[in-house]
Amino acid sequence: MRNYILVFLLLTLSLPAHADNPRQLFSKYADRLYQIKVLEKTSSRKSAIGSGFVVRPDGLMVTNYHVISKFMEEPDKYFLEAVSVKNKSKKIIVQDIDVVNDLALVKLVGQAKDWPYLKVASKPMRKGDPIYSMGNPLDLGASVVPGTYNGLTDQSYYQRIHMTGAINSGMSGGPVLNGSGKVIGVNVATAGNQIGFLVVADKLSKLLNEYDRRGKPPADFQLRIQQQLIANQRQMMRAVMASNWKTVQLGKASVLKEIAPFLPCWGDKSRSRKKKEKYSTVSVNCVAKENIYLNQWFRSGMIEVQYKWVNNISLTPMQFSTVMGTLYGSARAGNRASERDVTEFSCHEGFVDEPDERVALCTRAYKKYPDLYDVLYIASTVGVSDQGLMSHFTLSGVEKKTAMQFIKRFMEASQWN
């Protein structure tokens, strides 16, 4: 009996997939697809474009936060518009956002309660399932792109669906449908070469539920972003602090590697083009794959950890300290930020022991989101001339308390044998 049901379920799942093809899907659902435009107020020119789709009969639509971020940053300068496949422009109003998962809910203006809409899928997908991405690539007009579901991204904190298929800019915010026309994800990014990333439908359902519970847009979007950032970094830092920090031998030092599953590390060794090299380096580089898009010039919510071991072959102590000084002086924040978003760095410098190191710790505060900081740490060993270690990390968008815990644990983690 049980076997019978299973077969039946598979049949119902797989039959429509075979029955529907991209043409049928498109002709059936294109009226739920819109192009989202951010227009400049004075000239009415397009400043940013993306895609969106209706998910509720009252005209509630979904798009990416990064599509409308310009408008969110400067609502006085821009306005929003949704353009239907039949080229009709309609006004839209922002209802809610989720910066962490790059989602936004907007609503078509009007009293109508009978907008055709797409339903969010509730059944899980399997690797290899055909999926169909819709949107308006490069402003070329509404399109459908067939692709393959390839599971969730590995080693990432902000998990995305990995789709094999050509997603292009302009399709951001567009729906990705399964064979039966249900939304399984939202177009968000591409890595080129037919590798696309989608926001998982679960995150969309969660945002929709939250919106339903509140029943109205948040009073202060900036505060909403701040709360989301704080909640996200608390969760992320908790995961980092809870995990068992692995170490790896780098020269004579033992350093951290993969402090969390979502922080994959890469190793590298210097290779001199000359026959006689005067020093060599080995490095470990751990960087989170994704970050949070806040605006064109501002990313947050990422961690990076870097080490470089320098082995002196034939440099004089003075020359070797020049090498270490250059490495030590080259620290930059791992995330992009502009003057409107953050303060300049304030630093504290000093010498610590075991091993003897020169350390600079710097922070910059987020101007619009109080209590959030980017923290940058850089250290170089001092007092030894035959080998040296440079250590660095960036924590972006963290609270002071969690940052302090991380700094302490990081500093105590590296050992010199």
Place this chain on the structure above:
Amino acid sequence: MELIIEILGRGSHAFDLQKIEGDTIRIGRAFDNDLILSDPHICPHHAVLELDEQGGIVLRDTGSINGTFAKGHKPIESEQKVTSGDEFSLGKSRFRVYLPDHPVADSIRLNWVERLAHTVNLPLVAGGLSLVLLVLHLYLQYAGEISEFYVGREVLGAVGVLMVISLWPTSWTLFARYKKHEARFLAQLSATVLFVIVFTLLDKLKDWLAFHNGSSVLIDGVVIVLSIGLTLLLIWFHFYLSIFQASRKRWFYAGGMTALFVCIAYIGSNLDKDSFSSRPEYVAKIYPSSVSFYSTQTTDEFIKAAESIFEDSKEEAGHKDVD
């Protein structure tokens, strides 16, 4: 009579001094004159200086084409009484007439500055200082070189640097020559080179101090004051070597020029001060153990001391502390 005639160049500097004896002193371009002036605007027999009935000296124009003038470009009709120290012009030339008993200016005592100027003008001193600069430059290049150090190329580079630096004393020498003053190029060069050496060392010392104590306003302030002082001294010495000036005037000129340089340096360093930097600012230096003297803290001590940067950033962002 016996007269001293001072021929003036442009800018009232003495060009030549001649002592001439005779009852009549003939002035002109012809070779039979007592004072020969080779100025094409002067007639072969232009004017004469002679005694009048009362025993006074008079200057008489002997019918020249372009005339003879007293100071202030007043033409001499036929003759003009001469008092010791009077200035006249004929053609485009000017001269002063003195009696032998005319008082001269007090002699200037050879002071320590003059002795210093003399010392640094010695080829050995100028050469030695230049060599020190070359070696210093080479050493700094060597210390900062982390791949291959090519001696030949670096020496050539250092000589190039020295040549560029020597443009500055060269301009002062030209200025001195223009002012009809002793050139003393080597002294000018020595002063400049010494200045560059001290300035370079001061800069390195500043970095070294900052490495040990962190960047501090006090060290930066002291270094700035010292730099300005050094610049003032250098320019003062250049003026001393290049022209005769009253002491107060020299300080005034040197001060003015230093102020100009300070302004330029200040504007230069503040041009991009307003622009936002996403780079953290800290002392980006590491020194080998032979020249570093530091005391370490424990991790906890460091973290405790560093904690305040969060408040600093917060304050800069304009956020008030809620707790």
